[in-house]
Amino acid sequence: MSPLEPEELLRAEGVAKTFTLHLHGGTRLPIVAGVSFSVSQGECVVLGGPSGVGKSSLLKMAFGNYLVETGRILLADGERAIDVARAQPKDILDARRRIVGYVSQFLRVIPRVGALDIVAAAAQESGLDREAARIRAAALLSRLRLPETLWPLPPATFSGGEQQRVNIARGFAGEHRLLILDEPTASLDATNREAVVGLIAERKAAGTGFLAIFHDEEVRARVADRIVDVSGFANREVA
Amino acid sequence: MTLPLLSARGLSKRFGANVACREIAFDLNEGEALAIVGESGSGKSTLLGLIAGMATADAGEVIYRMRDGAPRPLSSLSEAERRALMRTDWGFVHQDSTRGLRMGVSAGGNIGERLMAVGDRHYGRIRASAEEWLARVEIPIHRIDDPPTTYSGGMRQRLQIARNLVTRPRLVFMDEPTGGLDVSVQARLLDLLRGLIADMGLAVVLVTHDLAVARLLSHRMLVMKQGEVIESGLTDRVLDDPQAPYTQLLVSSVLAA
DSSP, rough: OOOOOTTTTEEEEEEEEEEEGGGEEEETEEEEEEEEEEEEEEEEEEEESSSSSSSHHHHHHHHHOOOEEEEEEEEETTEEEEEETTTOOHHHHHHHHHHHHOOOOOOOOTOOHHHHHHHHHHHHTOOOHHHHHHHHHHHHHHTTOOOOOGGTSOOSSSSSHEEEEEEEEHHHHOOSSSEESSSSTTTTHHHHHHHHHHHHHHHHHHHHHHEEEEEOOOHHHHSSSSEEETTHTTTTTOO | OOOOSSSEEEEEETTTTTTEEEEEEEETTTOHHHHEEEESSSHHHHHHHHHTSSSSSEEEEEEOOOSOEEEEEEGGSOOOHHHHHHHHHHEESSHHHHHHHEEEEOOHHHHHHHHHTTTOOHHHHHHHHHHHHHHTTTTOOGGGSOOOOGGOOOHHHHHHHHHTTOOOOOOEEEETTTTTTTTTHHHHHHHHHHHHHHTTTOOOEEEEHHHHOOOHSEEEEEEEEEEEEEEEHHHHHHHSSSSSSSHHHHHTTTTTO
């Protein structure tokens, strides 16, 4: 039996993290403590609070990219739940293929791979066949208004905004029921921001849950169902 | 639950008073790429030699799940069985291509030789496979009859890869596969390897001191120092949130390009 409620996609319970900087005399840098919240189907939960309060670190922990020191982060997987804090690497990789996607602030460029192939590969990884993956990739890139002449080219030479649209398309290309977004609209103009807001709304309507950071007030107001203020957790001692 | 493809248990090796590997244990699953990183002298190449059966451990064992599904300790294989494994189900990409290629034999012959070793005797079919693999590793077909001595460093590495993969192995060992190559040549080779690993569902044990190579090619990572594994985990987790003091030092010592 899953410890999660039927509609819950993610639940963080008592999550705490401190960075230990061994190269700087073992300085301990407390990031967050006692963080608990949950994300349900079709819901967009936005992490709020000033910069440096640990929002990005929480997203990275939920994706298994940062170690969860204390507490647990449960991801719904059908009848059961995966605790990211304790899962084996192969289970986290499996969860990233099937359950949870991530859109970072910047695209990590892979030499020589074209934009369309990058997006299609993400769709294929989550289970689509080659043809369906390319069709979905093309649809997403059109929707995000990336000029078709750029599709076969590696994004290394693209502008920041163009790279970021490839990054967003890649994040949305899979079948993930939970998407983690780290300021995906930061480098986009108004029209492209609008396209991203539209994509989020559609996926929400289809039941996808979102855990996100948006500094853009307008975007946040339009997509957020709930704002979890991380600064409320930052200095609180674990009970 | 499927058994791991390969399990290392308590592997130890010393050279005189110097401990090269101390009680190393890990599992490798099918289709999983594992990077072993560390500086020179950390014991990573010794460990690779022990896993690949090229050196004998002082203690511990390596268990490999054979194609018939039966897990066997490598030490229990006869010499003939071990050689058969290395020619068919395993590949080994060396940093020094002269160790992985027959330098006096044509490129086509280098690829064909591995097929003949598994019993293929049909010249036309062997030639066709060699051509197909040269194309896959982006070597012009008209170079098929030239020996690797006439090839550039990057082409030799790609030929080594073709020679290894033609028998469709399940596991490939790589020892600094991009070491000594120009950066632009490295990028092309890495991209090729990345594609082949994913397409063929290869399991990989990759030894490298280059963290960028490890990030691009591996799922999981072991960090070695003075013969011991001091940190392990998901590759991006180890690189982005290193826990051990030595891993933090390694990661922070890389110049961002």
